[in-house]
Amino acid sequence: MTRRLTLAVAVALAAAGPALSETLPEAVQFERGAVAASLTGMPGDPEAGVKVMTTNALGNCVACHLVSALPDVPFPGDIGPALDGAASRYSEAQLRGIIANSKHTFEGSFMPAFYKTEGYIRPGNAYTGKAATEPLPPILTAAQIEDVLAFVLTLKD
Amino acid sequence: MQCKSKTAAVLAPVLTLAALALPGHANPVDDQLVIEGENGPVEIVTEAPAPDHLKGVLETIYSGWRFRNDETRALERDDFDNPGMVFVDRGRDKWNAPIGAKGESCASCHGGPEAFKGLRAVTPRVDEKTGALMTMENYIDACLTQRMGLESWNWTSTDMSDMLALISMQSRGMAVNVAIDGPAAPYWEKGKEIYYTRYGQLEMACANCHEQYFGHMIRADHLSQGQTNGFPVYRLKDAGLLSAQKRFVGCVRDTRAETFKPNSPEFKALELYVASRGNGLSVEGVSVRH
Numbered sequence: 001m002t003r004r005l006t007l008a009v010a011v012a013l014a015a016a017g018p019a020l021s022e023t024l025p026e027a028v029q030f031e032r033g034a035v036a037a038s039l040t041g042m043p044g045d046p047e048a049g050v051k052v053m054t055t056n057a058l059g060n061c062v063a064c065h066l067v068s069a070l071p072d073v074p075f076p077g078d079i080g081p082a083l084d085g086a087a088s089r090y091s092e093a094q095l096r097g098i099i100a101n102s103k104h105t106f107e108g109s110f111m112p113a114f115y116k117t118e119g120y121i122r123p124g125n126a127y128t129g130k131a132a133t134e135p136l137p138p139i140l141t142a143a144q145i146e147d148v149l150a151f152v153l154t155l156k157d
Numbered sequence: 158m159q160c161k162s163k164t165a166a167v168l169a170p171v172l173t174l175a176a177l178a179l180p181g182h183a184n185p186v187d188d189q190l191v192i193e194g195e196n197g198p199v200e201i202v203t204e205a206p207a208p209d210h211l212k213g214v215l216e217t218i219y220s221g222w223r224f225r226n227d228e229t230r231a232l233e234r235d236d237f238d239n240p241g242m243v244f245v246d247r248g249r250d251k252w253n254a255p256i257g258a259k260g261e262s263c264a265s266c267h268g269g270p271e272a273f274k275g276l277r278a279v280t281p282r283v284d285e286k287t288g289a290l291m292t293m294e295n296y297i298d299a300c301l302t303q304r305m306g307l308e309s310w311n312w313t314s315t316d317m318s319d320m321l322a323l324i325s326m327q328s329r330g331m332a333v334n335v336a337i338d339g340p341a342a343p344y345w346e347k348g349k350e351i352y353y354t355r356y357g358q359l360e361m362a363c364a365n366c367h368e369q370y371f372g373h374m375i376r377a378d379h380l381s382q383g384q385t386n387g388f389p390v391y392r393l394k395d396a397g398l399l400s401a402q403k404r405f406v407g408c409v410r411d412t413r414a415e416t417f418k419p420n421s422p423e424f425k426a427l428e429l430y431v432a433s434r435g436n437g438l439s440v441e442g443v444s445v446r447h
Contacts (some may be wrong), residue, residue, distance in 0.1 A: 063376040075377035079370050110369065112359045122356050122415040129410035136358055139413075 022142040025100075025117045026135075033105030034093035039115070044146030046154055052144045057127070059114065059140060059148055069155060080111060085157035096149050099140075114140040172332050184372050185223035185381075186230070192329070192442070193235040194425040203286055210337060214368065215382070220438050221390075224372075224381035229393065232445040241322060241391030241443035244315075248323030251316060258306030266304070270323050271329060277328035277440050281429040283340040290344045290425050293321055294400070312419040318398040321389045322443045329442035333386050335432045348430025359413025363431070366408075376410035383408070384435040385428065387444030394447055401428050 023039045053061040054073055062070070064079035086095065089154070098105050100115035117135035125132040164373040211218070222230060229278045232238050235388035252263045252270055267273070281292045289295070294312055297320055300306040310316045337345040364373065367383030374380070382383040388401040402419040405427060417423040 023359050060376075076375065077374045077376050079375055107409070110365050112361075120356075120358055120360065120414075121354060124357050124410065124412075124414040125417070126413060127410060129406065129414075129416040131415040139358060 025115045025138050028100055030097055030101070030104040033097045034091065035095065035096040035100055036093045038146055039096070039100070039142035040146050044143070044148070044150035046147070046151040048144075049147035049149070049151030052140065052148050053151065058144065061148070064111065067155070083152060083155055086155045087153045088157040092149070092153060095152055096145070099145055099148050099152070109134065112139065114138060115142070117147055185219045186359040188230060190222055190233065192233065193237070193292065194329070195236065195420045201330060201441055202332065202437070202439040208264055208433065208436040210436060218384065218435060218438060219338050219382055220441065221381035221384055221387055222441070222444060224379045225446060229445055229447045230250060233441070239391065239443065239445055241389070241398060241445060244319045244442060245326050248319035251319055252323060256305065256307065261305055263300070270327055273324050274327045275331060277325045278331040279332050279335055281425060281432060283344070284337055288340060290429065291421075291433045292428055293324060294420065313400065313403050315398070318389050318400055321400060322398060325440060326442040328440040333432060333435045333438050333439050333440060335429060335436060341429065344426045344429050345433060348426035348428070351427045352430055356409060357412035359412040363408065382434070383431065384438060385431050386435045386438040387441040387446065390446045392446055398443070401431070
């Protein structure tokens with residue numbers, strides 16, 4: 001498919017300068033669901049990650065997951081497993097893959113793909129109900145994925 | 158979906174972990190609904206065996222009432238407390254008002270709204286005479302535009318929802334029983350396809366929330382089966398009445414998808430399909446949700 005071409009473009013872009021060193025959504029390499037390399041080339045900020053995880057229009061992870069380390073979050077959901085101890089169950093690369101696009105790990109998962117831009121059915125413009133044209137901005141940026149990851153990595157048994 | 162071949166074998170251990178957290182279809186509240194109304198108590202079936210077409214998918218169907226908290230459920234036990242009842246009265250005023258181009262009212266042709274007892278339980282349906290799929294709104298609109306010389310009411314207007322409330326009340330306590338075979342079949346199939354399609358950037362289908370994960374909490378919301386037997390609904394959050402299709406708009410929008418419009422062929426088919434998943438539950442008249 002066009003995968004190799006996109007990759008080539010991404011690599012070329014990445015080579016162009018530090019501002020573009022982000023891995024674009026379509027260039028992310030999933031190995032058995034896992035993503036080895038940081039999407040930004042830099043470690044994330046766990047505190048910023050908490051913000052993303054608890055903000056409705058961003059990660060909103062707490063809509064579906066309990067995180068005991070965040071006791072102040074009102075009404076956490078129970079759709080997915082509690083994230084407590086997630087970093088003891090999965091490697092960093094596996095967690096990055098799950099957060100970027102969990103469907104490579106859990107086939108058909110209900111968990112949204114946060115770092116994806118196209119291939120949707122009737123994509124909308126955020127929560128307006130109006131149409132949007134692909135590629136959409138991913139729900140989370142590369143930096144936000146790394147921030148969330150940095151926090152989830154602290155969740156050890 | 159994507160990468161089927163890659164994931165299935167390799168992640169067996171991971172999938173086992175996830176299996177521990179597989180949806181449990183937990184806890185609709187154990188409770189019974191008898192509504193005290195003007196004409197005495199009416200028993201409402203809020204739990205019933207799933208209709209045949211859901212065999213292997215759901216065993217039991219539940220009204221959304223069973224997923225609401227104590228306070229919200231209490232509001233529906235007595236019409237005196239039900240904030241949706243004022244709209245039934247407003248609908249009755251509208252029914253009797255000489256609004257037609259020649260001064261006709263609904264009453265001048267139909268008599269009292271009791272004439273429509275049972276209609277709410279079997280709509281949407283394919284009209285025998287015209288072969289068209291008709292929601293209650295379509296029937297009302299046909300009279301307004303073809304028989305009274307009026308413009309259409311906006312589909313989500315208060316005029317429309319007041320009239321829906323009045324007509325729905327005439328079937329309170331009757332079992333939902335929409336037809337899915339014969340001329341309804343192609344519409345029903347189309348609605349079913351929509352129900353299972355994962356729309357929008359969140360890639361979520363009605364079935365994900367209301368079939369796979371009902372009973373679970375999605376943040377503060379206790380997910381119900383998304384049944385329509387309670388419609389029109391008085392929604393505390395909106396302090397107003399909601400038609401089924403207006404509710405659908407909100408649910409689709411929340412998946413970061415482009416919604417369909419009320420009265421679109423898609424939402425009409427979906428309304429028929431969703432109603433059929435509730436065949437056997439009682440029409441509640443005007444329900445209360447939050």
